[in-house]
Amino acid sequence: MFDLDRFVEGCCQAVTEGExxxxxxxxxxxxxxxxxxxxAALGEPDHAGVRTLYRSDELTILDVVWGPRMVLLPHDHRMWAVIGIYTGREDNILWQRVPDAPAGRIEAxxxxxxxxxxxxxxxxxxxxxxxxxxxxMTGALHVYGGDFFAQARSEWEPERLEERPYDLERNLRRFEESNRRLAAGP
Incomplete structure (x- = not known):
C-alpha cells in the first residue's frame, strides 16, 4: 500500500543524502x-492539473495529471527531476541547445x-x-530538487524553437484548456 506521507518524508530525507x-x-x-x-492512494484522475503535494526550497513534489493528447512545449527546470508514471503514459522529446545558435535555439x-x-x-x-x-488521463509523480515554482527557467516557442522566459500561468492554462476539451466531448 502506498502511503503518501511516508513517501514525502522519504523524499525529504533523500535530499539530505549525498546524491x-x-x-x-x-x-x-x-x-x-x-x-x-x-x-488508489491519489485517486483516479478525472481532470488535468497540477497538485502540489510538498513544497520547500530544497524539494517540490507534484501530482501531475495530463489530459488526453495533451502537449507541453519544450522547457527546462534548472534543477534535477525524477518523474514516475502511476497511470497512463508520457512521451518525452529530449532537447539540447545548439552551440553558437542565435536565441538559445534547441534541437531534438x-x-x-x-x-x-x-x-x-x-x-x-x-x-x-x-x-x-x-x-x-496520465498521472505522474514529479519530484524536483528545489522550489519548482520559484525557479526562473526557460521554454521554447514551438515554431522556431527560440528560447523565452517560462510562463507558469500560460502552462497551467494548458491544463484548463485540456479540461475544457474533455468536457466538450468528441
Whole structure:
C-alpha cells in the first residue's frame, strides 16, 4: 500500500543524502513497484492539473495529471527531476541547445516513453517536452530538487524553437484548456 506521507518524508530525507537525485529515484522506484497502489492512494484522475503535494526550497513534489493528447512545449527546470508514471503514459522529446545558435535555439536529441511503474530521471540542465499520447488521463509523480515554482527557467516557442522566459500561468492554462476539451466531448 502506498502511503503518501511516508513517501514525502522519504523524499525529504533523500535530499539530505549525498546524491539526492539518485536517492529520490530509488524511493520513487520503490513506490511505483505497485503503480495501482499509488493510483488508489491519489485517486483516479478525472481532470488535468497540477497538485502540489510538498513544497520547500530544497524539494517540490507534484501530482501531475495530463489530459488526453495533451502537449507541453519544450522547457527546462534548472534543477534535477525524477518523474514516475502511476497511470497512463508520457512521451518525452529530449532537447539540447545548439552551440553558437542565435536565441538559445534547441534541437531534438532523443525521445523516451514511460508508462505505469516507470521512471524518468532528468539532470539540472535537461530540456524536454511532454506528450500524453493516450485518449485518457496520465498521472505522474514529479519530484524536483528545489522550489519548482520559484525557479526562473526557460521554454521554447514551438515554431522556431527560440528560447523565452517560462510562463507558469500560460502552462497551467494548458491544463484548463485540456479540461475544457474533455468536457466538450468528441
Amino acid at each position: 539526492a537525485r539518485q536517492a529520490t529515484r530509488e524511493r520513487l522506484t520503490l513506490a511505483l513497484e505497485a503503480p495501482r497502489a499509488v493510483l 536529441r532523443g525521445a523516451t516513453s514511460i508508462g505505469a511503474g516507470e521512471i524518468l530521471p532528468l539532470g539540472h540542465d535537461a530540456i524536454h517536452s511532454v506528450i500524453n499520447p493516450l485518449d485518457r
